[in-house]
Every structure is written in structure tokens, then in C-alpha cells.
Amino acid sequence: MxxxxxxxxxxxxxxxxxxxxxxxxxxxxxxxxxxxxxxLPPPLPTQPYATYSNHHYAPPQPHPPPAAPAPSPYNRVASFGQPPPVNGRKRAVICGISYKRTKHELKGCINDAKCMKYLLINKFKFPESSILMLTEEETDPYRIPTKHNIRMAMFWLMQGCQPGDSLVFHFSGHGSQQRNYTGDEIDGYDETLCPLDFETQGMIVDDEINATMVKPLPHGVRLHAIIDACHSGTMLDLPFLCRMDRTGRYTWEDHSPQSGIFKGTNGGEVISFSGCDDDQSSADTSSLSKVTSTGAMTFSFIQAIERGHGTTYGDMLTSMRNTIRKNESDLGGGGGAGGGAVSSLIGMLLTGGSLGGGGIRQEPQLTASEPFDVYTKRFTL
Structure with a gap:
């Protein structure tokens, strides 16, 4: 390993x-x-006092303050332009991959990324300079969504977070599964994200995502993940899954591995919305008429917020599922590693457009680092 x-x-x-x-x-x-x-000597105790990259650690005295944290790996690529600086207490990584000119091409993932950026800036007041976009349209080679760049973006997102911070990780693209041999998956499979170069560099496994963004998250920091991809139900390997039926009743399933491997945080809170269950595929479609494709899950997520259906986490999940169930006619099966796409314009998302009629066989999922009452906990980013 x-x-x-x-x-x-x-x-x-x-x-x-x-x-x-x-x-x-x-x-x-x-x-x-x-x-x-x-x-090697035993590791030193973890110091949960990191601040942003322009500050030093500040553990309580009488211990001497340790050295300043290592700078973000993105700071090594100044010749290609700096990454967005940390600005305020909100930060986001948004990744949309269309896999253009390959047999895996998707139609709506870059539009998903643009819609999500618009939502974060205009609805949740994320500073534009604190949002890192990774799409094939980027001119900076370090913002192309390769495996290495996505990894570095996840490290950047976590760098120096402190109590009160709100972090967002959004991914729209292909997701897949591979056999698990460590005994930490209930179904025997690891979930994976497919970067642009996954055919040559491999996929990003949920174990790594958990180790990078979940386990280190300190007390007082909240991370939301929005994953619009196939097999994405437990993509962050979080220990609790909200199993909700069609009447809205739910129970929290404990997905903590029997092997005893810890999958929780270092005191922070992680909540993930995903496009479907681990054994399901998200839908994909070409553009219809004069509208542009976006992901079915991303569409339903943004629409729930814009229509005022996102008061609580339970309301969000119920609204997303209802939207997708009503809109099968415009959607085809995901196939292979597929990610989702459904027709709309960002203008439709913001004014309440519809997707069509019918019902789609994918159920958005909610997972978390700790269980909570989904109908009383208020949703916010």
C-alpha cells in the first residue's frame, strides 16, 4: 500500500x-x-493550531512555537500564475471534467462547475478569489483536472483551516469502483474519482480522499462535498450514511469498517451530498434543443436551494430526489464509469426551469462524519 x-x-x-x-x-x-x-522515532503529537499560510502556528505556551507550516504546493508554480489566495473564512475547490475527444466524454460537467461557482459566489458569498477551479478550459496547466492537480487542490483546500471555516469540494465527472482488499468497505468495493488522465495515471480512491480531507479536519471546521458521479454514495468514506425511504423516513447506517480503521475527522464536521448510491450510475445526456447540459445531481442541488427547498438537510435531500424522479425522459443510462448530465441553462437553474418528465433510477445520498437530525439541522455552506 x-x-x-x-x-x-x-x-x-x-x-x-x-x-x-x-x-x-x-x-x-x-x-x-x-x-x-x-x-524512526515515534511521531510528535499533532498540533491542531495551523492558521492560513501567511501565519505561524500558535500552540499554547509554555511549549515553544513550531516552525511555520509548509507553503501550499501551488506556490511552486508561480510562472503559470498563482492559485486563488485564501480569502476570509470560505474556500472551495470545484472540479468539472468532460473527457473531451475520448470514448468517456460527458456533456455537462464543465457547466456544472460554472453553475456551482456562480451559486457559491452569489448565494453563499464565497469570495471569487477563494475558489479554485479545475476544468479542461483552464489555461494554467496546474488547473487542468489531472490526478496530480486534483490531489494538490485537495491539499490546498485543507491547508491551515481553522475554527469557523467553511470548505466546499465539488466534483462532476466519472466515478467508478474497484475491489477492496483491506476489509474497510461493507460492499467489498472502494469508490473512485476519475481524473482527466485516469487511463494512464489511475483513479483517486476513496481511502485517499478520506485521508486527505476528512481525517485531518480540525474542530470547528465544516466541509461540504458535492459529488456528481457514478458510484458516489460513500465517495468520502464517511462512517454514517442517511438511508431515507420515499416517504421521508430515515435511519443512519453505521458504515464504520469492521477492521477498526478510523474514518472520522479530527473534530471537524464533514457532510457529503452525492449523485447516487454506491451501486448506481448517474445519468448522462446530450444537449437538448437550445439548452446546455448540466449534471442531474448538480441541477437538483442548485434547484433545491433556489426554490427555497433547502432549509434543512432533510429538505435538501428530499427535494433533490423528487426532482430527479420526475425527470427520466431526458436521461439515458450512465454506462461504464459514467457521471451525470441533464439539460438546463444556468438561467433555468436560477429561475426554476424543469428537466422534463418521468423518473430516473438514481437516488442522491447523504453521508456524514457524525449522525444528526436531518429535519432540524439547518443547511448552509
Whole structure:
């Protein structure tokens, strides 16, 4: 099993293959050597006092303050333009992948990303400079949604978060599954996100997503994930899934692995909306008439908010499911690793357009780091 190590020169996170003792950094070409873990001293206690990259750690005295945190890996690419600076207490990573000119092409994922950015800025007052967009339309090569860049974006999102922060991770594209051999999945499969270069570089497994964005999340920080992809029900490997029937009654299923592997946070709160259950596919369709494709899940998520149906998390989930059930006629099966798309314009999203008629065989899911009453907990980003 691979592990993440920091480059000894530029501190970029690197994935060390199992059994390897050295790895070369693709950014600075430095070679990082790793000692036998049995010879290493025990790790120091985790310091949950990180602030944003322009501050130092500030643990309580009498302990001496440790060194300033390593800068974001994105700061190493100044020649291609800086990433959005941390601005205020809200930050987001938005990723939309269309896989153009491949057999896996999707029609609405980049539009999903644009719609989500519009929603965060205009409805939830996220500063535009604190939103990192990764799509194939970006001119900066470090914002193309490759496996490496998505990984770095997840690290950027988590860097120096502090109590009161609101973080958002949105992904629209292909999702898939692969056999799990560690015993930490109830159904025996890991869920995966498919970056633009997944055919050559591989997929991003839910274990890594959990280790990067869930486990380190400190007390007082909230992360929302919105995943519009196939097999996305437990894409963040969160320990609790809200199993809701069509009458609105629900129970929280404990998905904590029997192996005892911890899947929760470091005190923070993570809530994830996903396009379908782990064994389901999200829909995909071409543009209809004069409108533009967007993801079915992203459409229903934004529409629930714009129509005032997003007061609580239970209201959000119910509204999303009702919207998708009514709109099968414009949708085809996801197929393969598929992600979702359904016809609309952002103007329709903001003024209450419809998708068509019928019902689609995908059920949006809600997972969380801790169970809560979905009909009393107010939804906000």
C-alpha cells in the first residue's frame, strides 16, 4: 500500500509506492529518501493550531512555537500564475471534467462547475478569489483536472483551516469502483474519482480522499462535498450514511469498517451530498434543443436551494430526489464509469426551469462524519 511523503526540497506531497525507499519529485527533481519505519522515532503529537499560510502556528505556551507550516504546493508554480489566495473564512475547490475527444466524454460537467461557482459566489458569498477551479478550459496547466492537480487542490483546500471555516469540494465527472482488499468497505468495493488522465495515471480512491480531507479536519471546521458521479454514495468514506425511504423516513447506517480503521475527522464536521448510491450510475445526456447540459445531481442541488427547498438537510435531500424522479425522459443510462448530465441553462437553474418528465433510477445520498437530525439541522455552506 502506498504512502504520502513530503519532498525533502520543495515539500510537495508525493505518493511513495509500497516497498520503495526513495522517490523523485516531478516538480523540483529532488530525490527524497525514506528510512525504514521501524528505525524512526515515534511521531510528535499533532498540533491542531495551523492558521492560513501567511501565519505561524500558535500552540499554547509554555511549549515553544513550531516552525511555520509548509507553503501550499501551488506556490511552486508561480510562472503559470498563482492559485486563488485564501480569502476570509470560505474556500472551495470545484472540479468539472468532460473527457473531451475520448470514448468517456460527458456533456455537462464543465457547466456544472460554472453553475456551482456562480451559486457559491452569489448565494453563499464565497469570495471569487477563494475558489479554485479545475476544468479542461483552464489555461494554467496546474488547473487542468489531472490526478496530480486534483490531489494538490485537495491539499490546498485543507491547508491551515481553522475554527469557523467553511470548505466546499465539488466534483462532476466519472466515478467508478474497484475491489477492496483491506476489509474497510461493507460492499467489498472502494469508490473512485476519475481524473482527466485516469487511463494512464489511475483513479483517486476513496481511502485517499478520506485521508486527505476528512481525517485531518480540525474542530470547528465544516466541509461540504458535492459529488456528481457514478458510484458516489460513500465517495468520502464517511462512517454514517442517511438511508431515507420515499416517504421521508430515515435511519443512519453505521458504515464504520469492521477492521477498526478510523474514518472520522479530527473534530471537524464533514457532510457529503452525492449523485447516487454506491451501486448506481448517474445519468448522462446530450444537449437538448437550445439548452446546455448540466449534471442531474448538480441541477437538483442548485434547484433545491433556489426554490427555497433547502432549509434543512432533510429538505435538501428530499427535494433533490423528487426532482430527479420526475425527470427520466431526458436521461439515458450512465454506462461504464459514467457521471451525470441533464439539460438546463444556468438561467433555468436560477429561475426554476424543469428537466422534463418521468423518473430516473438514481437516488442522491447523504453521508456524514457524525449522525444528526436531518429535519432540524439547518443547511448552509
Amino acid at each position: 502506498s504512502m504520502l511523503v513530503d519532498c525533502s526540497n520543495c515539500r510537495t506531497p508525493l505518493q511513495l509506492p509500497a516497498g520503495a525507499r526513495a522517490i523523485r519529485c516531478a516538480l523540483c527533481q529532488a530525490i527524497t529518501r525514506v528510512a525504514d519505519p521501524r528505525s
